[in-house]
Amino acid sequence: MRNESEIPLADNPFSIPVADRLKRLPPYLFGKINKLKYQQRVAGVDVIDLGMGNPTDAPDxxxxxxxxxxxxxxxxxxxxxxxxxxxxxxxxxxxxxxxxxxxxxxxxxxxxxxxxxxxxxxxxxxxxxxxxxxxxxxxxxxxxxxxxxxxxxxxxxxxxxxxxxxxxxxxxxxxxxxxxxxxxxxxxxxxxxxxxxxxxxxxxxxxxxxxxxxxxxxxxxxxxxxxxxxxxxxxxxxxxxxxxxxxxxxxxxxxxxxxxxxxxxxxxxxxxxxxxxxxxxxxxxxxxxxxxxxxxxxxxxEPAVDAIAKEYQIRRDALVDGLTRIGWEVEKPKAGMFVWAKIPEPWAQMGSIDFSMKLLKEGGVAVSPGRGFGEEGEGYLRLAIVENSQRLRQAVRQIQACLKTEAAPAA
Ligand SMILES: Cc1ncc(COP(=O)(O)O)c(C=O)c1O
Structure with missing residues (x-):
C-alpha cells in the first residue's frame, strides 16, 4: 500500500528520459521502512501499522x-x-x-x-x-x-x-x-x-x-x-x-x-x-x-461523523496514556488522526528513520519517521491512531518490550 508520503522515486534512476520536474523531487525517505514492513508481513509478523492516516472503519x-x-x-x-x-x-x-x-x-x-x-x-x-x-x-x-x-x-x-x-x-x-x-x-x-x-x-x-x-x-x-x-x-x-x-x-x-x-x-x-x-x-x-x-x-x-471522532478520541487516549505509562511523555492532540511524539532519550540520537526501523524490526510496530516531513520533523515520530484501542495498547506493550531489550545506543 502506498503511504501518502510516497512519491516517485527520485533516487531510483529511470532508464527513460523523464521530465526535469521529476528530478526536482527529493530522495525517497520511506523506502527502507516500507520494504521492511513488507518483509515482516511476508514472514508472518502481525505488524501493527500506525504509519499512515488510512481509516480502517466502514462508512455508515x-x-x-x-x-x-x-x-x-x-x-x-x-x-x-x-x-x-x-x-x-x-x-x-x-x-x-x-x-x-x-x-x-x-x-x-x-x-x-x-x-x-x-x-x-x-x-x-x-x-x-x-x-x-x-x-x-x-x-x-x-x-x-x-x-x-x-x-x-x-x-x-x-x-x-x-x-x-x-x-x-x-x-x-x-x-x-x-x-x-x-x-x-x-x-x-x-x-x-x-x-x-x-x-x-x-x-x-x-x-x-x-x-x-x-x-x-x-x-x-x-x-x-x-x-x-x-x-x-x-x-x-x-x-x-x-x-x-x-x-x-x-x-x-x-x-x-x-x-x-x-x-x-x-x-x-x-x-x-x-x-x-x-x-x-x-x-x-x-x-x-x-x-x-x-x-x-x-x-x-452527521451522527456517524461524531461517532467516528469519538472513536478516534478513545484511541488517542489509549495510545497517549499507554506511552505516558511506559515513561514516554507525548502531548494529546486536540484534533487530527496522529500523535506527534518526540523521540525519548537516549534514543533521539539514532535519528527518526533508524528509530522507526528499530520499532518495526524489534517491536513489530510501524510508524512514520518525522524526517519524512522535512528537517523540522527530525527527532519525532508520527503515529496514526488508525488501529483499535486494543491493538494500540498492544502496540505500546511491544514498544516497551523493544525499548527494554537492548541497552541504549552509545553516545
Ligand atoms: C493534511 C492532509 N491533506 C490531505 C490529505 C488527503 O486527503 P484525501 O483523501 O481527501 O485526498 C491528507 C491525507 O492523509 C492529509 O493528511
Missing part, C-alpha cells in the same frame, strides 16, 4: 446502501459532470452553513474533486509556475511542498508549531522577499504535528493576505476529527477570506470514505474556476454513484 450503512442502489442505475455509469453534480455542490454549501455559518454559492464557489489531495495538487498547478513562491507549513505534509515543486514553483517552509510565530514569519517573508510569495498554505489541524488554531489565526491571515497580496489554500482535511469539545475553525469563516482563498475538505477522514476519493475545494470563485479549468484537461469527474452516496452522507450521517 446509509452511505453504502445508497451506493449500492445508485450502482444499479445505468445512467450513473456515464461520465458525470466534471465539477460534480449540482446537488452535491449545494450539499457542501449547506454543510458549510450548518457547521461554520459560511454562506457559499454551490454553483460556482464549490467544486468536487477526486479527494482533497487531487484538489490541492491541481490547484497548485493552476496557480504556480517558474519564479512563483509558496509558503508551506513545516514540518511538511509532503504533498504541500511537492505539489508546488511539480508545478515548477519554489517552496519556503516555515515552522508552524507556534501559530503566532508562523504568522509573524509569513509577514517577515513578505516584507523581505522579492518577488513576494504568491501563495500561503495553511493546514490546521496540522498533519503531522497536530497543531491547532482558533478563528483569530485565520482572521489575521486574511489581513496579511490582503496586505501582501498572496492567495491562501487552507487544507482542512481533519475538520471533522476534533476532540474534547474543540471545533477546528474554517478559514472561510473569517471576514474577507473568500476574497483571497479556498479551502479543501474531504470525506476521507470524518466519513471514513478514504478509498472513495471524494473531496471538495470551496471559496474564491476565480480560484475555483482556475481549478475547474485545469481539471477539465485531466479528468472527467467522480463516479456519479459515489457523488449520490456522498449527498446522503452529508445529509443524514
Amino acid at each position: 450503512q446509509q452511505i453504502t446502501d445508497k451506493m449500492q442502489e445508485a450502482l444499479l442505475d445505468p445512467k450513473n455509469h456515464r461520465y458525470s459532470v466534471a465539477n460534480g453534480i449540482a446537488s452535491l455542490r449545494r450539499e457542501v454549501a449547506k454543510r458549510y452553513d450548518r457547521k461554520y455559518g459560511v454562506k457559499l454559492n454551490g454553483d460556482d464557489e464549490v467544486i468536487a474533486c477526486l479527494g482533497s489531495k487531487e484538489a490541492f495538487s491541481h490547484m497548485c498547478l493552476a496557480l504556480m509556475g517558474p519564479g512563483d513562491t509558496a509558503i508551506v507549513p513545516a514540518p511538511t505534509f509532503p504533498i504541500h511542498a511537492y505539489s508546488v515543486m511539480l508545478a515548477s514553483g519554489n517552496v519556503i517552509a516555515l515552522d508552524v508549531r507556534d501559530p503566532s510565530e508562523f504568522l509573524k514569519n509569513i509577514a517577515y517573508t513578505c516584507e523581505h522577499l522579492y518577488p513576494k510569495p504568491k501563495l500561503v498554505v495553511a493546514n490546521f489541524p496540522h498533519n503531522p504535528s497536530g497543531t491547532c488554531i482558533e478563528q483569530s489565526f485565520f482572521d489575521e491571515l486574511v489581513v496579511l493576505a490582503k496586505k501582501y497580496k498572496f492567495l491562501v489554500i487552507s487544507d482542512f482535511a481533519y475538520a471533522d476529527v476534533c476532540y474534547d469539545g474543540y471545533q477546528a475553525p474554517s478559514f472561510l469563516a473569517s471576514p474577507g477570506a473568500i476574497d483571497v482563498g479556498v479551502e479543501m475538505t474531504t470525506m476521507s477522514k470524518g466519513f471514513s470514505m478514504a478509498g472513495w476519493r471524494i473531496g471538495f475545494c470551496s471559496g474564491n470563485r476565480e480560484m475555483v474556476r482556475a481549478l475547474a479549468t485545469i481539471k477539465g484537461y485531466y479528468d472527467y469527474g467522480i463516479f456519479q454513484a459515489i457523488q449520490i452516496a456522498a449527498i446522503i452522507a452529508m445529509r443524514n450521517c
Whole structure:
C-alpha cells in the first residue's frame, strides 16, 4: 500500500528520459521502512501499522446502501459532470452553513474533486509556475511542498508549531522577499504535528493576505476529527477570506470514505474556476454513484461523523496514556488522526528513520519517521491512531518490550 508520503522515486534512476520536474523531487525517505514492513508481513509478523492516516472503519450503512442502489442505475455509469453534480455542490454549501455559518454559492464557489489531495495538487498547478513562491507549513505534509515543486514553483517552509510565530514569519517573508510569495498554505489541524488554531489565526491571515497580496489554500482535511469539545475553525469563516482563498475538505477522514476519493475545494470563485479549468484537461469527474452516496452522507450521517471522532478520541487516549505509562511523555492532540511524539532519550540520537526501523524490526510496530516531513520533523515520530484501542495498547506493550531489550545506543 502506498503511504501518502510516497512519491516517485527520485533516487531510483529511470532508464527513460523523464521530465526535469521529476528530478526536482527529493530522495525517497520511506523506502527502507516500507520494504521492511513488507518483509515482516511476508514472514508472518502481525505488524501493527500506525504509519499512515488510512481509516480502517466502514462508512455508515446509509452511505453504502445508497451506493449500492445508485450502482444499479445505468445512467450513473456515464461520465458525470466534471465539477460534480449540482446537488452535491449545494450539499457542501449547506454543510458549510450548518457547521461554520459560511454562506457559499454551490454553483460556482464549490467544486468536487477526486479527494482533497487531487484538489490541492491541481490547484497548485493552476496557480504556480517558474519564479512563483509558496509558503508551506513545516514540518511538511509532503504533498504541500511537492505539489508546488511539480508545478515548477519554489517552496519556503516555515515552522508552524507556534501559530503566532508562523504568522509573524509569513509577514517577515513578505516584507523581505522579492518577488513576494504568491501563495500561503495553511493546514490546521496540522498533519503531522497536530497543531491547532482558533478563528483569530485565520482572521489575521486574511489581513496579511490582503496586505501582501498572496492567495491562501487552507487544507482542512481533519475538520471533522476534533476532540474534547474543540471545533477546528474554517478559514472561510473569517471576514474577507473568500476574497483571497479556498479551502479543501474531504470525506476521507470524518466519513471514513478514504478509498472513495471524494473531496471538495470551496471559496474564491476565480480560484475555483482556475481549478475547474485545469481539471477539465485531466479528468472527467467522480463516479456519479459515489457523488449520490456522498449527498446522503452529508445529509443524514452527521451522527456517524461524531461517532467516528469519538472513536478516534478513545484511541488517542489509549495510545497517549499507554506511552505516558511506559515513561514516554507525548502531548494529546486536540484534533487530527496522529500523535506527534518526540523521540525519548537516549534514543533521539539514532535519528527518526533508524528509530522507526528499530520499532518495526524489534517491536513489530510501524510508524512514520518525522524526517519524512522535512528537517523540522527530525527527532519525532508520527503515529496514526488508525488501529483499535486494543491493538494500540498492544502496540505500546511491544514498544516497551523493544525499548527494554537492548541497552541504549552509545553516545
Ligand atoms: C493534511 C492532509 N491533506 C490531505 C490529505 C488527503 O486527503 P484525501 O483523501 O481527501 O485526498 C491528507 C491525507 O492523509 C492529509 O493528511
